[in-house]
Amino acid sequence: MQTIADYLDLDGQSTYRIIAYEKAAALFREHPISVAEMAQQGGLRRLPGVGEAIEKKVLEYVATGDIEFLARLRDRFPEGLLTVMRLPGMGPKKTKAIHEQAGVADLRDLERAAREGRLRDLPGMGAKTEENILRAIETWTAVAAGQDSGRKLRAAVEPQAIKFVEALRALPQVAAADFAGSLRRCRSTVRDMDLVVASLDPEAVMAAFATLPELARVEAQGETKLAAATYTGLNVDLRVVPPDSYGDLLQHFTGSAEHNVALRGYAQRRGYKISEYGVEPVESGRHIRCATEAEVYELVGLRYIPPELREDQGEIQAAEVGMLPDLVELPDVRGDLHVHSDWTDGRVSLEQMALAARDRGLDYLCFCDHSQSLAMTGGLSPERLMAQQAEIRALDARIEGIRLLSGIEVDILADGRLDLPDETLARLDFVTASIHSGFSQPPARIMERIVGAMRNPCVRSVAHPSGRLINRREGYEIDIDLLARVAAETGTFLEINGFPDRLDLTAQAARRAAALGARMVVCSDAHSPGDFENLRWGVGEARRGWLTKADLANTGAWESIAEKRPGH
DNA sequence: GCCGTTTTCGGCCCGACTGTTTTCAGTCG
Known part of the structure; x- marks a missing residue:
């Protein structure tokens, strides 16, 4: 669907037609x-x-493995042009122009034409x-070389963002x-960093910002x-507005783009125009600036929507009728049910982990250290596990203020048996x-293994259910509906x-699972004291x-978990 | 292409910056 959208873009089709395919692509991806x-099953039309x-087109693809409409587009434009079009600074119009007037069909052609100065005579260039x-x-070549997916982990970027904000x-x-x-x-994951500032003196703010040592160069x-780039290869956008419209700017640049489209559409139907500079009742034409985000939402008749929900996944409808969820917060998490120690691949002792958690x-x-089959990590045999338990009991008796x-973390073996x-x-x-x-077993087989484990009365949870490693490995294809029902x-x-x-389950899967009655646990999987920060990322997800x-x-409380499960 | 407490047709978010086009198109977020 994304490829069709890109081709239609290149072909100069109606933007709304393109947006329709892009929306579908994003929907299917997530x-x-x-x-x-x-x-x-004929249920696709129910999706917004x-x-x-x-x-x-989806049915055609499922049945034949291709889409004739797409095949025709492929015949008209070389596929390499899509890569060219995605280069920053290039768009459909320029791409089409260089294709038709300079004979460029892919990135290599483009590079040659640019080096030879054959592009400068084209209109607009x-x-x-x-x-x-x-x-x-x-830049694109460096990214494609694989050392960088272009999207960085949030945990890697946030500390730098906090520094900039400070x-x-x-x-x-x-x-x-x-x-x-x-x-x-x-x-x-994030692609770049957006910073927003309230100030009456944008010039001074930008001048001071541009001198920060973390910035490699100012690009615009x-x-x-x-717009600037850091030495870590991150693009940073800084926007400055007067304090009385700070809420408008923060709302606008928090996005998501999809949320803003939906919000503005919603506002427009109620006679308001929203931009990053204010809210405008169309009738009066009066420009209302908002110092806070809450005012923006309030003006158009909505409850405040927390940033985590702003993905156009039904949050606007929920805000309209006051049905937004009362989201979990980090301090709500009272216990961590999955951490490691130096009994296996953790880096510190039981006691150090216990004190850090306290x-x-x-x-x-x-x-929850690893079990014996993970020899690499020094996984625990029944004997060593019992020895560890004795030490944990002794520690629990000695350390005040936390229950140990x-x-x-028992392995579900390839044949479906548990490792202990x-x-x-x-x-x-x-x-x-x-x-x-x-990992490479057919998805249905993997599901059988997980479901089999869940049906064991001793097993209380399933850790990182999809096995994904962001930027490194796709998870195995889980059937979240089945998992949730069995859960x-x-x-x-x-x-x-x-x-x-990891962040596994993903937010989307967790939401689906909760809707089907499953309960989740947020755990750090900590291998060292610093990893308890993972609880924060987990709560975010x-x-x-x-x-x-x-x-x-x-x-x-632990007592509410310790109780036997229903039916066992 | 999708969609409907303004619509089955006529809408669909909006403004800044760049580069070069002397008045604005293309791109971006």
């Missing part, structure tokens, strides 16, 4: 359950933004354009400063807007099961693993999944 199956034409194109190709807030001319964009929405600068204010902590529990006998598992306080091998039926929890490159305190099991 959709937690199989789009192909939904299509076959899917109509007759797109449904037909000059020497500067060629220079920009060559730079863009260089530097801005320290300026005397600055009334307020925040980071916005996908970072503020707690997306697991206007009166209120500055310092973070947790009420209970369950050690003995558990295991039931009689061993039955002696533990908590058991989480997970897959570390047999609800057996009282097994599904983990939201807080590791920055949970919030993006619309989860409330009640959807998570470890927001309650």
Whole structure:
């Protein structure tokens, strides 16, 4: 669908037609359950933004593996042009022009033409354009070489964003400063950093900002807007507005683009025009500036929508009728049920982990080291596990202020058996099961393994259910509906693993699972004291999944978890 | 292409910056 959208863009088709395909592409990409199956069951049309034409194309693709409409587009334009079009600074118009007038069919052609100065004579282009194109190709090549997916983990970017915000807030001319964009929405990965500032002296703010040592270069600068790049290869956009319209700017640049489109559409139907500079009742034409985001939403008749929900996933309708969820917050998490120690691949002792957890204010902590088949990590045999349990019990008696529990992250073996006998598992306080091998099995087989584990009465949760590693490995294809139903039926929890490159379950999957009655746990999977920060990333993902305190099991006391599961 | 407490047709978010086009198109977010 995305490829069709790109081709239509190149072909100069109606933007709304293009947007329709892009919306469908985004919808399918993020959709937690199989789009192909939904299509076959005739349920695709129920999805917002899917109509007759797109449904037909999906069905055609499912049946034949191709789409004739797309094949015809491919015949008309070389595929390499799509890459050219995605270069920053290039768009459909320029791409089409260089294709038709300079014979460029792919990136290599473009590079040659730019080097030979053959582009500067085309309408709308000059020497500067060629220079920009060559730079863009260089960056693109570096990214494509694989060391960089272009999207960085939120956890890697946020500390730098906080530094920038602190530097801005320290300026005397600055009334307020925040980071916005996908970072503020707690997306697991971000492409760039958006900074917004309230000030009456944008010139001074931008001048001071441009001197920060983290910035490699300033790429563009206007009166209120500055674009720069950091040495870490991150693009930073800075926008400055007067304090009385700070709320408008923050709202606008927090996005998402989809949320803003939906919000503006909603506002327009009620007679308002929203931009980053204010809210305008169309009738009066009077421009109302908002110092806070809450005012923006309030003016058009909505409750305040937390940034994590701003993805055009029904939040506007929910805000309209006062049905927004009361999202879980980090302090709600009372215990961590999945951490490691130096008994396997953790880096510090049981005691150090326990003290770190207590310092973070947790009420209970369950050690779930690896089981024996993960030899690489020094996985625990039944004997060593019992020895560890004895040490945990002794530690629990000695350390005040936190309850220490003995558990295991037991491997679900390739044949579906668990890596430890039931009689061993039955002696533990908590058991989480997970897959570390047999990733390439057919999805249905993997589901059988997970579901089989969940039906074992000793197993209390499933750790990192999809096995994905962001930027490194796709997860195995999980059937979240099936997992959620079995979870609800057996009282097994599904983990939201807080590791920055896992965040697994994803927000979308967690939201679906909660809707089907499953309960989740947010865990750090910490291997060292610093990893307890993972709880923060995990809670961010949970919030993006619309989860409330009640959807998570470890927001309650340990006693509420310790109880036997229903039916066992 | 999608969609409907303004509509089955006529809408669909909006403004800044760049580069070069002397009045604005293209791109971006």
